[in-house]
Amino acid sequence: MISMGSSKDVMELFAERDIRQIFSEYDGWKIAPVTGSPQPGRFFQVSRSKWIGDEVAFIAVSFDRVPKEEVVSTLNTLPGCQGSPTKKYLLTPQAADTSGVPHHIRILRMNAFAFAEGRLVWLTKKKNAKSIYLSEIAA
Numbered sequence: 001m002i003s004m005g006s007s008k009d010v011m012e013l014f015a016e017r018d019i020r021q022i023f024s025e026y027d028g029w030k031i032a033p034v035t036g037s038p039q040p041g042r043f044f045q046v047s048r049s050k051w052i053g054d055e056v057a058f059i060a061v062s063f064d065r066v067p068k069e070e071v072v073s074t075l076n077t078l079p080g081c082q083g084s085p086t087k088k089y090l091l092t093p094q095a096a097d098t099s100g101v102p103h104h105i106r107i108l109r110m111n112a113f114a115f116a117e118g119r120l121v122w123l124t125k126k127k128n129a130k131s132i133y134l135s136e137i138a139a
Contacts (some may be wrong), residue, residue: 059086
């Protein structure tokens with residue numbers, strides 16, 4: 001028997017791919033998951049060195065229609081690097097309601113997921129593909 005993993009694993013891989021496209025290793029970005037204390041959601045730290053100093057950012061990933069307050073507050077509490085301004089980002093599916101997210105947190109949109117009719121859908125680029133509701137896959 002071959003274990004295929006859960007749909008959450010695949011979703012996180014797509015999220016990491018989006019982060020790697022935005023923060024490319026070609027441009028010097030290093031991407032690492034944030035580990036340590038238990039945190040709701042998935043968090044990444046991206047950083048690179050430039051002649052003017054280090055650039056550091058934290059990215060929270062949310063697959064919720066409205067990002068949970070716990071994810072936003074945890075993102076806000078992640079420490080910055082001394083001497084370097086730290087940016088904060090929230091990666092969400094397209095059409096997620098981010099109106100409650102503070103303005104200092106920049107919103108990044110996923111390429112592979114969106115909300116349609118209130119449901120999370122996978123945006124496939126295959127010709128003649130149908131919309132796939134993730135709740136139908138899990139059932």
